[in-house]
Amino acid sequence: MFGALRLFLAITVILSHFAGDVYYKHFGYYAVRVFFILSGFAITAALNEVYAFDLKRFWANRALRLLPLYYLVLMATLATILVLPIETARFTSDWAAPNLNELWLNLALLPMMNWAHAFRVVMPAWSIAVEILMYIYLALGCARRKSYAALMFAAAVAFHTLSFLDESGWDIRYFSPHSAALGFSIGALIYFQRRENRLRVPPRAILPLLLLWLANTVGGGWILSDDYARLEGFYLNSIIGAALIAALADWRPAAVLQALDRYLGELAYPAFLSHWLVGFAVALAFFGTDARGTGFALAAILASLVVATFMAALNERWVEPLRRKIRRGEKVTQSPLPDTRDLGAAGA
Template sequence: MMGTLRFFMASCVVLFHLTESVPNIGMLAVVFFYAISGYLITLVLNETYKFQVKAFTENRVLRLYPAYLVTLAVGLGISLSESFKSFHHVWTITGSPLDILGNALIFPWGLVSGTTIHQFRVIPSSWSVGVELCCYAILVLFTARNIKTAMTTAALAAIWYIYITYYVTDQLLKYFPVPAAMLPFSLGAIAYFISRHSEILRQISQNQKLQASIFASCLITFTAIWYYSITTSTLIVNHWSYYANMALAFATVVVVNKARMTGLIGRIDKYLGDLAYPMFLGHFIYAFFVWRLFGGEQRGWVIFAIAYPVTILASALIVKFVDQPINKIRNRVRDSARSEVDLPAPIQTP
């Protein structure tokens, strides 16, 4: 059910951004994404790549950059429109080298996320992809090595939260920068180590009816947490709901991670998961198209109602014509990494 969960979270981000009428839900979804990524990256580093950095990096580049570059090309095309700058505050060129480096490489956005540096991001949501890439590096170097390194990272990230709470004015530093993201990322890593050898969790993962019930419970609980987050004037990063969402993400990843639906449901789950990333990347760009075609408000329920299905359609095209052909290359990289791991060690001569 992980694919459907990722699709749901991507949809929450689109809802948050395009309506500007559903506060907090996008931030909660991004944090949930981080926990899922923490689990998945720790899993593949330990079980597929055995920390072969070159093969892992090649596969991640092939997974993230082709869809990104296609979306970037579309965004650069619409940037020629006179009304482009009015649609989003990050669509103003600064003339800084960061304009080129950030949009071309993605990860520089992670290095400046949470700072006051103005950023011209053709894909507005790419800041969090940049944060993810920086977190991947930390996982490779330290966090994903074992349960102790994962727990140490979580402890250090918790110290960051405490420090920001009591000594820094900008409380959103508990959301935007890499140190903040490492808390849910490390929780995802811990979830992997907990679930790796659990026979009970393996049995749960094989019960599709139970998995469906757990998934439904997750969505209901997520919605309840979101509801409580909007019943207070407290900034969400200072409200218990923000941390309850992290706990929910951790618990969900622990229980749902090994679930594999079969048949038609399994294929739908995988396909929805494939749609999540291009949806997350492109929704502002497709909303701009909708706004240019139909006019009206730049944010609200009307533009969301039209732009959301357009975003899904555009994402489906990217999956079919970009991601699926690239997956053949990714599979070769992954299989090569596995074969290298399985090779016997060479005989050492004195």
């Protein structure tokens, strides 16, 4: 039962980008980090229980999940930039200086995990590229054994500790691709702990944990300082997010709720992927190309959900049948998880 959580986190990211107040920035940072924990959990489960470390099937499925919609949004965004160069440049500086060399990097996707690019066509490309890097770590071995996941976690803790001690700054602790190893390793460890029956957070804890997450997110930069939001609150966010994911993994609601949850989860990735292009369209039509603010953010969220519905339908028609064929390989164990098909930030 992770679909609704995925969509909620995607909406939180959109709010942080378009609300127009620096206060909301860390909302997106926190949501992305919970995404990473969820992906670490889901991909570790999928590698062990769906693909049995058959990496050919795993990567084929990952490519089908991530890339068709990514390139669809990239091409639509690029066409918009070429047709409306002045308006798109006003909406975001990332679209202001298109050039061929940067375009090739956008097409390759993986180079976009480095945030320092003058021309970023699909803004969420950074987090997608980082996810792929983490998939590589997990597939190469960190998802095979609990001890390997623990080593990944220890390396991530060392990275974050050293980046704090040498005063590298917030950008290193958040935007550096390797900083994501903390969330992914936590997710992998949740999987192994649950498999060994050593970690059980009861489903009744879901609502209190969600409220605690909201309190930590909303309080940072408002009741508590910006420094708290980027340090203590940032790491507390991961702790709460990990507990929430562990609790959701044990929730077994009625079949109708499971179906609804799965559908909501299918909207998360296309909404997250397309929200800058959709936001530009909303701004151009109703607000002005330099629009920001809570009213604009809410309109962009609603429009993104509408567009995501159509994108999910296209994906279900043309891509998901292929992914289902790939997933039909023999499972090596009885899965203790509710459904390994749709767990991660971008689906497993």
